[in-house]
Every structure is written in structure tokens, then in C-alpha cells.
Amino acid sequence: xxxxxxxxDRYFRAAWRAKWFIIIVTLATGGAIIYLGLRxxxxxxxxxxxxxxxxWKEPLEDTYTTAETAxxxxxxxxxxxxxxxxPAHLKRSVKADTVRAGPRRAQYPILVRITATTxxxxxxxxxxxxxxxxxxxxxxxxxEEAIAPHRQQEERxxxxxxxxxxxxxxxxxxxxxxxxxxxxxxxxxxxxxILDSVAxxxxxxxxxxxxxxxxxxxxAFASMGLAILFxxxxxxxxxxxxxxxx
Numbered sequence: 001x002x003x004x005x006x007x008x009d010r011y012f013r014a015a016w017r018a019k020w021f022i023i024i025v026t027l028a029t030g031g032a033i034i035y036l037g038l039r040x041x042x043x044x045x046x047x048x049x050x051x052x053x054x055x056w057k058e059p060l061e062d063t064y065t066t067a068e069t070a071x072x073x074x075x076x077x078x079x080x081x082x083x084x085x086x087p088a089h090l091k092r093s094v095k096a097d098t099v100r101a102g103p104r105r106a107q108y109p110i111l112v113r114i115t116a117t118t119x120x121x122x123x124x125x126x127x128x129x130x131x132x133x134x135x136x137x138x139x140x141x142x143x144e145e146a147i148a149p150h151r152q153q154e155e156r157x158x159x160x161x162x163x164x165x166x167x168x169x170x171x172x173x174x175x176x177x178x179x180x181x182x183x184x185x186x187x188x189x190x191x192x193x194i195l196d197s198v199a200x201x202x203x204x205x206x207x208x209x210x211x212x213x214x215x216x217x218x219x220a221f222a223s224m225g226l227a228i229l230f231x232x233x234x235x236x237x238x239x240x241x242x243x244x245x246x
């Protein structure tokens with residue numbers, strides 16, 4: 001029999017002698033994880049989709065930028081103060097990301113998704129609504145800044161049409177119609193808005209069983225390792241263990 005086989009037999013015997021210790025530690029660990037897991041609250045999610053507005057086909061803001069801004073410290077701090085919640089709670093509860101479309105290798109963002117997860121469905125929906133309202137309010141300012149030059153152009157053309165005549169008036173009227181159409185067309189110019197309304201999402205109920213199994217397995221191996229180490233220690237320092245027994 002090789003030395004390696006002897007060592008393995010020794011380790012198995014050491015683990016077998018400590019079987020009750022290993023079993024107790026494993027069951028205690030698994031039971032503790034299950035107990036703590038079942039005490040965790042049920043979580044409710046709510047979400048909303050935002051379409052970023054545009055002026056003459058030009059987006060008011062990059063979709064990724066909107067999502068990053070909604071997750072940023074300045075945005076969170078200002079909104080938390082406005083709606084009367086702690087910034088840490090708002091940051092922990094709300095997540096902003098992008099919804100992408102297109103082929104897998106060439107996907108592009110089309111929407112901003114706001115998701116809130118709290119212990120109350122009403123609270124989750126309230127936080128999502130507050131974030132979307134704040135994003136839309138900020139984008140309304142961007143929209144007014146972006147549309148202002150085009151509206152001024154429309155006013156100037158309208159004034160020139162009133163003063164012109166003949167062929168020049170027809171040409172200016174055609175140009176004015178194009179500007180008006182671009183300013184009013186929902187496919188070219190539209191404010192940032194929420195799609196549909198805030199909706200209930202996933203309900204996350206505590207399910208600690210898989211986690212308990214994983215931790216119990218770790219505890220089993222750890223206690224087995226301790227038993228083997230203790231057996232090795234006894235073989236190296238037999239006098240210390242004997243004196244402790246005495």
C-alpha cells in the first residue's frame with residue numbers, strides 16, 4: 001500500500017470519527033441560513049419605460065447618458081430631498097438602465113427603463129413615478145432650448161411671407177411649411193415621455209433553500225477539514241493532547 005493511500009485512509013478515519021461534529025455543523029449552518037432567509041421580506045418591483053425626446057430627429061440626450069444621470073449622486077440627492085426620502089434608500093431601491101434593440105452584435109439603445117425594488121408595491125411605484133417625472137422635467141428644459149431656434153426660424157419666415165409677394169412669397173411659404181411640419185411632426189419632434197404608465201413588476205419572495213444547501217456544503221467541507229487538521233495535530237503533538245485529556 002502506498003503512502004498516499006495510507007494518508008487517504010487516515011483522513012477518512014479522522015472524518016468518520018468526527019462525523020457527528022460534521023453533521024451538527026452542517027445542519028446548524030443550513031438551518032441558520034434557512035431561518036434568516038425566511039425572515040427576509042417579500043420584495044415588490046415596479047418599472048416604467050421612457051422614450052427620450054427629439055427635435056428634428058436629433059435626440060435631446062443620449063439614452064445611455066440619461067440612464068447614467070438617473071443613477072448619479074447629484075440626481076439622487078436632489079430628488080431624494082424633493083420627495084422626502086433618504087438618498088441611500090433611493091439609490092439602493094432604484095435602478096436605471098437602457099433597453100436595446102437590433103442584432104446581437106449591433107444592438108442600440110431605444111428606451112430608458114426605470115425599476116424600483118422595495119418592500120411595498122406602493123413605494124416601488126411611487127419611486128419609479130418620481131424618477132420618471134424628474135427625468136421628463138429635466139428633458140422638457142432641454143426640449144425648449146433645442147426647439148427655440150426652430151420656432152424663431154418659423155416666426156421669421158412667417159413674417160417674411162407676410163411682407164413678400166409673387167414667386168418669392170410662394171418659395172417662402174414652401175420653406176415655412178417644411179419648418180412648421182418639422183416642428184410639429186411627432187416622428188421628428190417629440191418631448192421625452194413615459195410609455196404607458198408605471199407597472200407592477202416581479203414579486204421576489206424569499207427562497208433560501210438553494211443558498212442554504214450551498215452554505216451547508218461549505219460548512220461540511222470546512223468541518224471535515226478541521227477534523228483532519230486536528231487529527232494531524234494530535235499525531236504531531238501527542239503529548240499536548242494527552243496532557244489536556246489528563
